Amino acid sequence: MKRATVTLPDxxxxxxxxxxxxxxxxxxxxxxxxxxxxxxxxxxGFLQTYRPLKLGPLGNSGRSDISVNxxxxxxxxxx
Numbered sequence: 609m610k611r612a613t614v615t616l617p618d619x620x621x622x623x624x625x626x627x628x629x630x631x632x633x634x635x636x637x638x639x640x641x642x643x644x645x646x647x648x649x650x651x652x653g654f655l656q657t658y659r660p661l662k663l664g665p666l667g668n669s670g671r672s673d674i675s676v677n678x679x680x681x682x683x684x685x686x687x
Contacts, residue, residue, distance in 0.1 A: 624637065
């Protein structure tokens with residue numbers, strides 16, 4: 609992780625302080641800056657949107673013990 613020192617102009621510092629005070633649980637300045645930078649770069653195409661991998665069942669194998677004996681089925685030892 610890279611560290612950076614950032615100087616904020618007064619108007620921007622005041623806006624950030626107002627934002628954090630308005631939150632029920634005030635976020636750390638680091639979190640606000642990282643979120644703003646991510647949004648800025650994502651909008652300009654320099655950062656990909658994070659999409660969690662979602663896996664679901666593809667069908668029904670007809671077997672009731674797949675979750676327990678999956679390794680045996682994958683190796684071919686159980687048919």
